Amino acid sequence: MSKSLQAIRGMNDILPEQTPLWRYFEGTVARLLDNYGYRQIRMPIVEFTELFKRSIGEVTDIVEKEMYTFDDRNGDSLTLRPEGTAACVRAVLEHGITGGGQVQKLWYVGPMFRHERPQKGRYRQFHQIGLEVFNLEGPDIDAELIVMTWRLWGELGLRDAVKLELNSLGTSESRGRYREALVEFLSAHIDKLDEDSRRRLKTNPLRVLDTKNAETQAILVDAPKMADYLDDESRAHFEGLKARLDAVGIPYVINPKLVRGLDYYSKTVFEWVTDKLGAQGTVCAGGRYDGLVEQMGGKPTPGVGFAMGIERLVLMLEALDKVPEELSRQVDVYLCAFGEAAELAALALSERIRDQLPNLRLQINAGAGSFKSQFKKADKSGALYALILGDDELAQQVVGFKPLRGQGEQQSIAWDALAAHLATCVVQG
Template structure:
């Protein structure tokens, strides 16, 4: 017997049933996608779909060459024909903005875009964090004021309500100011951290040279006292940045959205400025962040487009759905409405005709395949989760009738004319 080939570690199959180490089913995932599509449309966002593979330079320029994502986590390879360096996308914003710039989507008006799809990072797989993971992203492009900052926070909060997990999430916010303000803070931060360099762990020492703001994001408990006493970026904000941040918070207060100000919240990518935020939970172990984002006003220009104010966020679907699966209200119903059973010569073809007619009328129908006893077929009907069974027997073919059975017991069982099948089932289903 040939040896089995298994999936790559950290890249999961979505099956019709729960797995021992991965509880999310394809039906649960589909139910989430349905909610997201309606939710995004209700806020005026249009879907965009971009390739999984992009030129490596896109992510080097946008995310930052010295970030952990680009420096350690991307899947990068050379195209065999022209030696072009390509990478599997590690996040969605850069690809989205590359498409916006390439196709000049901001020529006439601002854009509200959303996307959903797989991302790839070569990191240690753990609960809620995988090498192939999926994100939903929201990007609002060409909007300058703090009102759009508040709107996308309200938008995310609305999704948590729809999924039944609002009470398990905490909103953390901060402002990173503009490039000049961040440069002044960076100089002060480097000077401060250098005095404690002998106490920093290896990761923080590396970040001190490449991306010192990320040192403040360290989860090492031995560094918390040092990080807590470090210069705060908020103290380096000018009046314009402070006014933007104040107005943003006033709008959140007016919308009755509770938040925690976290001066150490910096996000992991270089392109952020001004407003940044994260929705976190204490229900997923060490992986606290479920959704995060902020402003990236300079990124479109960095990618070759005309300057445009921009803000967005992304959520990891696996991590979010683990929370929804355990605590939320999302229901995944993969069961058919009707299970069609046939018994006797010629009944299988007539059963197939009835099934097609029911599907055309909007019912989800599973038709039994093969020849088994009526008892065995009824067991499979029960196991399918279907609400109704349609039994087509050889003895009923000449009379043009069939038997309907309510598997939940409300309507019992009755024989009806073929012409009345759809109407009867519609009445039963709506009752």
């Protein structure tokens, strides 16, 4: 017997009962970003592999172990994008939209791909909303990104469930000095480090600070602190960011071990974390990458951005019971028609109602059926009201109006008065 076809492990279908919450979340974010003056950009999901090696860093976990890379028919090495910043930088460079110091405030949404061990909140195909700003170098724009996410948590009802962690990685020069001090310290304790940290010590020592190993974490208590190696410019930038967050009243904690997993970050880095999702605690993260555009062949261009994981935030909304009640209802009104003449009239009437009430979710019965079967479908749809159109109603040019989710008797409504009646009832419902 042939094996049944299934989705690839870690790449999941998002089913119709799940998509309303996704659309609600994505729509909330899109409206917020519109209100702050950000514009959407859409990039391909496949890029040349060299893009990610050059931007993310060849010795990062992503490039070394997690990318989906393949050769196409031309022999070119291509990669399914593991993150969005590199692709966005490539796009703005290719089209010259940051030239001459033009400020660009951009956002994108879509799937990313990493070959990780699938678990709740961590998948091989996952979805992100990302945001990138170019040619603004002050702490004010860093603060705006964080303020926007704080406002988003408020709109979603998640503020009490997230915590903001901040750090500064300084410039590449100050980070280099810190790197030397950290390597010297860790080398003196190398026999006590876990295997992964010993590997990272040779390739990407700052990532040792990210370790989840308890013994290594105990050693890091006495490790050098990045704050002691910051240059004056980075220290002033970080103080300016904190002052702005204080002015708005956004609480935060300084996490000296926060380094992020990508090589291109500098100065500000931040994460919004939660304890509501088990091990997958980061729901939004980002920071500043002032050297990345130049590293990828452009002119020196300040940059800052963040990305948030849609799967994790959807899980949070569900876990904390923050899903709006109306999302469980996909239909406001269900129109039942009995007989061919009534079906023809129902089609014309429904289109007239849609013209008058474009936001009304009106479903007309398809496939005919008895009175009992059509009402069963109306009830299953979750509609608040059923409309009934048969020979008697057709003769009088009325529809039967029946509440399905509460008190109220069936009544007859004239066709000309139906739109006004529905507008009142559905809003009240």
